[in-house]
Amino acid sequence: MIREHTVAIGPFRLDGGTTLADVEQRVTIYGTPRPDGSNVVLVAHALTGSSRVAQWWPGIVAEGGLFDPAEWCVIGVNALGSCYGSTGPASQRPHNTRFPRVTVRDIAGAARRALRILNVERVQIAVGGSLGGMQALQWALDAPQAIGNAIVIGAHDHHSPMGIALNAVQREALELDPVRGLRLARKIAMLTYKSEALLNRRHGRRGDRNGKPYFDVEGYLDRQAELIASRMDPASYATLTHAMDSFDVREHAVSPSKPALRFVGITSDWLFRAQDVRAAAERFADRGFDAEYLELRSDHGHDAFLAEPAALRALLEPFVARCAHYASC
């Protein structure tokens, strides 16, 4: 059973001080929550994702998948600032009013308020990759009483200077031209999501497969750019990359109640390096969390959390089974 709600959460005060009036959150729910929330999984999306998590993570949220809606109640919430049903730059009235900066804490807080309105007071697991992983960790720190476990994939406890700089050049492309700039930003981003080994194997120095007078890897980027142009609002892209840049929870206050944390590093990820993910897991363990580092061995790069669902599932299954066991106790 899939239900989709547009939840009015009222005025929402942002970290930056602005209060947004009449904020809405688009929520998609797969399966049925137990009253105590013990089977609820919140799946947080990355930069260009939506609340329809089974669409963009089909190998994970699916019948027979890591999170089977027959057993789990899987909830996706479109991030504040995005363009898939939640309040963001594209939903502003009048249109194109300058939308304020939002932080990952704002995104997580707005989602939490929407879930409370839907009578979901507690989630057993928050999970996500990249910006989604940042959200999962933010939940664990901001609302430890409302979450049992967090799985942080291809992300860690702060955005790096290289990540900040790569987001900045992507936003600069948007400033040159919202439409063509979004295509360019996506191309830059795709290179940060893929590994050199993957490009070598898939494209090499071959000419374009459709006979265009350039290299195959250029044709690949063109196809990726086509896909993004029709489905992403440039202002949302800017808003959510700023949110990523702002993310740094290394000094976040720690509550006595501590959700269990699992950090997944991807060996070939050069945007969120495995060594940095490991270091974050160690920092949280040092602060008293049940925090462990797991490694997804893949040559795919950052996008392995999307591209390698079978390996990711195998890696996470023991922990998820433990969460389910606790849930049923």
Place this chain on the structure above:
Amino acid sequence: MIREHTVAIGPFRLDGGTTLADVEQRVTIYGTPRPDGSNVVLVAHALTGSSRVAQWWPGIVAEGGLFDPAEWCVIGVNALGSCYGSTGPASQRPHNTRFPRVTVRDIAGAARRALRILNVERVQIAVGGSLGGMQALQWALDAPQAIGNAIVIGAHDHHSPMGIALNAVQREALELDPVRGLRLARKIAMLTYKSEALLNRRHGRRGDRNGKPYFDVEGYLDRQAELIASRMDPASYATLTHAMDSFDVREHAVSPSKPALRFVGITSDWLFRAQDVRAAAERFADRGFDAEYLELRSDHGHDAFLAEPAALRALLEPFVARCAHYASC
């Protein structure tokens, strides 16, 4: 003694089939060549360099440096297609006529013709980093009788798919807006020239040092963009990145006469990975060259060949001394 020449090399037929009329090459010469060329070093420049090699490589070409003009005759040639005195898009008449593609072989061939006109028939060493390293290797393969040794730094025997893709997104920025796009292209390029470790150390997540409302690393990129805007022609930038993309000498014919080759990989270089530089050295050794791999240990990234002259000098000094010894025999 520094001399600068603009050498008319006449019509020049390009690899792509087009013949350029009235080609000129800007040549800068530091020191005095011996008649047999035994003290001549050709220093080939990278993407945005010029023939004035002592300006952009002051730690290497200098009194007391690795190549001291008191001993060596150091020659720089502005690459065909560039904008520092040699024929390129900006020198076309009528202006902005579409300039044809050039290859690294074209660049090396035009430079060689200019040197012959200046009565330099042979160089003892060709050396360069990045696109300059490609040129040095191209000299060794195309004109083994005219060159004794080649030093290839932060480059190898072909441009990688990741490198091609990164050049493509930079050219796409130029297409959006020649002026602001060049700034953006330079920012993207600077990120490929630096390592994550360097950005962590230099910039971290600090705010901008001049108080602008962004991160320090963004201010750094802005300053780099300012510097390029005033000194580089966007069409030359496109021409020379295409030349890099075309570079692949893995199947190049090998002459019985084989210059000695030294390949320098930089440990933190993610644009031209050290492992790929090492593999290229091994391929040339397998083909009968006196080819060796040297490693510059640096956390600076690709730009270490510019930023770490003392370490580079220490690494290359034994080989250069051997070249000088042979030269004086």
